[in-house]
Amino acid sequence: MKILVVDDEKDVKDLFLQRFRKEIRSQEVTFMFAYSGEEALNTLDSLTHEAVLILSDINMPGMSGLELLEKIKSGPHKPTPTVMMITAYGDDDNFNTAKRLGADDFLTKPVDFKLLKKKLLKT
């Protein structure tokens, strides 16, 4: 399973790689990283006909996570990627907006990686 993580915080990459080092080693998951919405869309374009799960932050300079969500869900990529949005704690407005825009699931900061693993394994 290919997972694209979108976050403006570059340390997110290291964090995910370590958290999923066993799964990566066992090749259960493959991670890709993008540091802005625009970058994420470009990466997505290069992955034609590949199932991708996208994990995106909302608060990002430039294209926000919500914009990206909207573009992915309405975009040409097939199959339509599963998008999980990471929101701040208790941010109901963004939660509802993301849900309306077609977000498949939600994670709240700080990210609970055990919960994330469970969710990923389900899919």
Added chain:
Amino acid sequence: MTISTVFYIRIDSLHHFKRFSLSFLQCCFWVFINGIATAQESPPTDKLEKLIPYISDRLQGDNQDSTELYTLVHRAVALSEAARDNQLLGQSYRHLAYWHLANPELDSSLYYFEKARQIYQQAKLDSLQAETYLEMEDAYKQRGYYTEAMEQDFKALELFEKNQLSLGIAKSYTRLCDILYYQEKYAEGAEYCQKAIDIQSKYNVPEELAISHRYKADNLLILEKFEAALEEINKGIAVLKAAGKSEKIIAPNYNTRGNIYKYMERFDEAIAEYQKVYALAKVENNTQGLISALGNLGHVKRLQERYEEALPYTLEALEIIEQSGNTRNLFENYMHASDSYAALGQFEEALKYERLFSGARFRNLEKTIEQLESELQIKYETAQKEATIEEQEATIDRQRKIQLLYIGIAVLLGIILFGMYFTITNIRKKRKALASLNTELEQKKEALETSNRKLQQSFDELKATQAQLIQSEKMASLGELTAGIAHEIQNPLNFVNNFSEVSRELITEMQQEIQKGDLVEITAISEDIKNNLEKIQHHGQRADAIVKGMLLHSRSSSGNKEATDLNKLCDEYLRLSYHGLRAKDKNFNATLETDFDPNLPSLQIIPQDMGRVVLNLLTNAFYAVRERQKMEGKNYKPTVIVATAMEKDGKEVSITIKDNGNGIPKEIQEKIFQPFFTTKPTGQGTGLGLSLSYDIVKAHGGELRVATELGKGTEFVISLPSTN
């Protein structure tokens, strides 16, 4: 000066007294020697009217000087004063003068004449005054003071002319004629006599007319006009004879005619004249007449070289002279006698009379010298007096000057006092005015103080309000930041938590690998752990910086200047403001662009203050783009650019904050830096943001400029000096 003057006056008085006493003694002595020749009648001492004519008669006589007569005259003076009869008083004084006249050494006669004259003058008895002048003239003439004598004549003449008294005028002329004779001005003298004759001829005044003729003859004789002189004297004699005057009165004229004949060398005729005079004098027992006649007879006989005939006349004359003590013609007769004896060959006698002549001549000369000496003394005294007078005048002059000086000083003092008075008055007025002014000023001052207090109160209130507002502005900006801060803190904390958790797991794994003995795996894991720990530290520091920044921002601006990296400051506040806004409005998103000059020097600024400025400008920029986004929707791409740059060859550093919002309308462009001006809805802005920003930039010696275009956006530029 005053003392010496007084001293002098005393000496002078003493001197006068001495002179008077001496003269008086001489007078008494003279009287004693001569005895009282005239038989005494009992004087009429009671009646003034009788007393004065009695005195007049007595004074006409030969012996004028008697103490008894002197007492009588004084009595007449006293009586006249009592009777207040000026005419008689004047007469009495004149009598006193006559009494003294016999002694020409005395000034007394002149003194009493002057007294009489003054009385007449006061009583306006001009005729009598003029007569007195003529008497004074005689007194001066006797003393040889011809100039003074002449003055008296002219004074008399003036008075007579004033009253048109022709005879008086004529009399004055006669006197002038005589005086001119003594002054050796014979021709002029003759003229005056002729003028007198012209007047007197018209009146029946034979004696006076005869005198005028005689005097004229005397003058003509000296002028050697013998014929004219003879004619003149004959006229005189004729007048007197026609008037039936006695031979006694005519006698002086015979003497003159004799003199004329003598000079005409008609000696026999001369002798005839002198013998007539001798005969008359013999009858009258007139000593002077006898001396004169005998002397002249001797002289004529000698001129005729009849020495034997001449001698008896001369010797008789000398005898009478020696007996009488009247030495007037003494030495000339000695001379005649000596000459006659010598001619007769009687040299012994000649020598004797020569010696007598010499002696008499010597005595005469001595007398002259004495007179001259006394005259000199008088002149000396006069000079001294004049000197004294001059001195006194000088003193008086000095005193006057001193007086003038005193007066001047007094006047000056007066002026000064006056000035002082005025000045004082003025000062008082001014003081009063000043006092009222002061009062007014005091009132104004009080009013001013009151208004000042009110102003101060208002100002304090305003300051309090401002402080409150600033605080609320701070709080507002803090509120804007809070969301951003929360987000910003959330992220590092997230990393801290996750990396530490991962690291724990890695350590567990590493322990397992240690048991397995897989060194490669152990090395890899430990490397990961090391990296993680570094990340934990980094994000912990990041969170720490955010908290510190927040604390700095909320703290009041008492910060100090410190070297600050402007790029870092701008980046930090850009994030804070963006995330703050995003925290409020989840839908808002904007493109943030930064263009930081990597070579920017660190600046000495107060970071929290400058940070607030940047934050304010960014907040406004985001607000602007957000407003436009609300209007224009998705086609609009909100963009905020923050740039730093070196300007003016590194002298200035600029921070530019640019947005692509709606821009600021022209009408409010000028107001944006004014305090409390805001375009935001009520409650959203304090209106102090830009105003405070402006002040802060100014306080850093910089400038805050704005460039805006409607529909295109706004650009704020902070310019700061690179060295401060």
